[in-house]
Amino acid sequence: DVKVTQSSRYLVKRTGEKVFLECVQDMDHENMFWYRQDPGLGLRLIYFSYDVKMKEKGDIPEGYSVSREKKERFSLILESASTNQTSMYLCASRRDSPLHFGNGTRLTVT
């Protein structure tokens, strides 16, 4: 069974901090994704990666960057956290359909 693991379930950070959200998958999937989930807005794509060191912007990349140095790991970076980045962050991976999700990281920026 595919396992997508997000390193933290809950994070509390201060405005201006640099924040790293880590995601690891164990099924050798080429494609990995970071989504943000907010009430009434569904899941919005921040960035995705289709191979090591490759990345593509999603719908809302502003204020975020990503890193994919190894196939199994995809990191989301908030360069300078702001309160409007308080949200649930979901990592996912796939080879073909469907997506397999992690359990999410609920980030609060104070």
Place this chain on the structure above:
Amino acid sequence: GQQLNQSPQSMFIQEGEDVSMNCTSSSIFNTWLWYKQDPGEGPVLLIALYKAGELTSNGRLTAQFGITRKDSFLNISASIPSDVGIYFCAGPNPLNDMRFGAGTRLTVKP
């Protein structure tokens, strides 16, 4: 990008009632997916549809791929308390990511 409009936004029903929700797209999809998110978890795939007109069941769940390829429906029969959660429709974007609807939040009263 392609927009997915999902309705209703929320539903409050009595245990044993049937539920219906739908999703429409501004453009054609070749695949429709339905996910469920339990509280505190990541979304999990319920049903995948790959052909226009296809009707697929998974236990008490039935989903249909609309003939126009621009819509899909999910029905839940005889709801039970564990059906509570957020249901998302999704479809693949040609750019290799996945587009999601805003979700339908289902509450089932015992």
